[in-house]
Amino acid sequence: MVERCLGSLCFTQLMTSDAKFFGFSEFLAGLALMILAWTIADVSYKFRIATAPVPLRRLTFYTVTIIGLLTLLTDLWRAEQWFVPKGDLLTPPTWQAFLGFVFFITFLSWAWYAFIRPPIFGRSSAKHFVHAIYHFVLKGTQAELAVVADELRRSAKNIVKYSVNHGGEGSHRVESFRTIFGSPTVSSYAEDILMLISERRFCKAVVDSSPGTALEIFLAMKEFKKYSIRIDVFSKNIINYALMNKESFLYQEAGDYNSGLIGHFKPLTQAMFSDHSMVEEINSMFELDLWGDYSFAAPHWEAYCRIVLMTYKDKVDNDFWGSSRSLWHAFENIRQAAHDLYKLNGVADYSLNEDSVKKLRVIVNFIKDVVSVLEKRGVPDYLPWKKKGTFETHYDQLASLIFEIIHSAAAVQGPQGLSWWMHYNMLWGELFGSFSSKGPAAQIIMFKLRRLIYNEIEQMKKVPNYKGAKIVCFFLNVVGLLPSKFASRNENIIRNIMVCWAKNYYVTLHRKNPQVAAQCLVDGIIYDDLRMRLIKTYSPNALRPKPKMVYLQLMA
Known part of the structure; x- marks a missing residue:
């Protein structure tokens, strides 16, 4: 060497x-x-x-x-x-x-x-998380977004932990990405991630492939009591996509006879909807894209009513007197579900399996469930029976919903068999018939509903209108023209209101405004102008081989 x-x-x-x-x-x-x-x-x-x-x-x-x-x-x-x-x-x-x-x-x-040891969101990795998520969301491949959504599950708790709790009501915010162009803090990184995952394509991936990520986010929100982070858009999109996808957690956690362990415990729906204070702070969880690309059928409304009822139970049990904008919007949406009943009016070849009919059944079942919740809660002391100003109790809210559903159903004036089936068998009979609740809560709701009916009829005396005419049409069909020994006290009171109005005002209304007067009569009830009387015809059946006619004499 x-x-x-x-x-x-x-x-x-x-x-x-x-x-x-x-x-x-x-x-x-x-x-x-x-x-x-x-x-x-x-x-x-x-x-x-x-x-x-x-x-x-x-x-x-x-x-x-x-x-x-x-x-x-x-x-x-x-x-x-x-x-x-x-x-x-x-x-x-x-x-x-x-x-x-x-x-x-x-x-x-x-x-x-x-x-x-896969990375989780933290101070040292926050910037990398935002850039990576931004890349995948911008690319928008659904298969890749599904993987990213699942990967975020481990970091959900930290993202919520570092997010800023803004307090007050949630809102839709539009800001530039400070994490892309600037020198942000870990909190701003977390907030921008919440904004990134609110993109509709990402929310679809969460619903379809990684509901566990949503579960971890909402559980973390409960753990840290952070209900005012920027989660409002994410929540709205998640719920809308979950409603449209019948394989989503909203249907898997239905809790019906076919459900297993997940359906019994309902982990995600419990995490999202069992706390009314969280729902109220987020303020977007019951917003529906009714006018967008979605078409809500009866099964979708059934799932929606189920989650609304879950929040409603917590509200009644823990904050009975407080107002709730979220539940008010939810009740308005449910009312909208019956807006297309008018399409069945005059349809001779009708079917009780029509989606409009099924949606009405869903609404009626929801109302019965709400009444059951109020019955279990018990009527609180000092409950005002009469509505005071704009303040509404749960009983006022429910009575208003029933009144609006009656108005929507009244648009079906014929054929006679269909109108009777929808007006009485599906709606009035289910809510106030022999098998309905007779508890104190139901009695209060009925009282408030009668007050709404009375006010509408009084308005008809002064200013005739189509809405009041539909209410008259519905109840003349349901309670009839003459007293019946089988009728309940409430039905007799409503019949007296309707008959009294018809006797004193119908003839004048027919002469001055025949279009509105025509809307007061259902198929099977006609006006005899010559004799000034209403004629109701009962169709023949197994117990009545011939048609039966009853008359109500009117005054000029």
């Missing part, structure tokens, strides 16, 4: 026969395997690498580049037998071991973050 010295510093010549276990050829083989692994890696692993707390891709590139150059120079040095410093601290074998160790650590770093 040739050795040369310059003073105390000696150099020795590398020999081609020296031990070699990590050279350029070994580096290329290892690099090929790493590149293959990176190329075929799943989206989840790419997302994990992108969100690592260190810039793993950049560090890997520089590290691999440097190691490749050093291994290439090492092999060249050995082939040319150039001189290297002599010493025991860094020998040729230890030098190769050092390069191999750094290369091995680089590979382990990828494996650590990709497989063993």
Whole structure:
């Protein structure tokens, strides 16, 4: 071995026969395997690498580049037998071991973050999370968004933890991405993530493939009592997509006879809707895109009524007297579900399986469930029986809903069989018939409903209108023209109101405004102008072989 010295510093010549276990050829083989692994890696692993707390891709590139150059120079040095410093601290074998160790650590770093310890949102990784999510949301591939949505489940708690609780009501906010252009804090990163995941395509991916992510977010909100973070748009889109997808958690957690353990415990619906204070703070959870791309059929409304009822129970049990804008909007939406009943008016070839009929049945069942909740709660002391100004109790709200549904159903004036079936069998008979609740809450609701009916009829005396005419039409069909020994006290009171109005005002209304007067009569009731009387014809049936007619004499 040739050795040369310059003073105390000696150099020795590398020999081609020296031990070699990590050279350029070994580096290329290892690099090929790493590149293959990176190329075929799943989206989840790419997302994990992108969100690592260190810039793993950049560090890997520089590290691999440097190691490749050093291994290439090492092999060249050995082939040319150039001189290297002599010493025991860094020998040729230890030098190769050092390069191999750094290369091995680089590979382990990828494996650590990709497989063993996936990154979660935090102070060191917040910026990387925002940029990665921004990339995938901007790309918009549904399969990739589903993977990213599932990956976010581990970070949901930290995202909520670092988000700012704005307080007060939620709102739709439009801001630039401070995390893309600026120097933000971890809280602003968290808020921008909430805005990013509120994109409709991402919400669809959450509903379809990763409802657990939504579950973790809402559980974290409850844990930290943060109800005013920027979650309003996310909540609205999640619920709308879940309603439209009959394979979503809203239907899996229905709790019916066909449901299993998930349907019994209802983890996600409980987390989202069982706390009225959270629903009220978010203020968007019952907003429906009724005028958008969606078409809500009876099953969708049934699921919607189920989640509204869950929130309603908590509201009645824990904050009976407080107002609720969320529930007010929910009741308005449910009222809108019956707006298309008019399409059945005059349809001879009708079917009780029509979607409009099914939606009416859903609404009636919801009202009965609400009455049951109020009955279990019990009537509180000092409940005002008469509405005072704009203040509405739960009983006023429910009576108003029933009144509006009656108005919608009254649009079906014929055929006679259909109008009777919808007016009495499906609506009035179910809510106030022999099998309905007779408890104190039901009596209060009936009292308030009678007051609404009376006020509408009084308005008809002063200003005839189509809405009042529909109310007259409905109740003349339901309670009839003459007293009945089988009628309830409430039906007799309403009949007296209707008959009294008809006797004193119908003839004048028919002469001055025949269009409105015609809307007061259902198929099966006609006006005899010559004798000034109303004639109601009861169709023949098994117990009545011939049609039966009853008369109500009117006054000019």
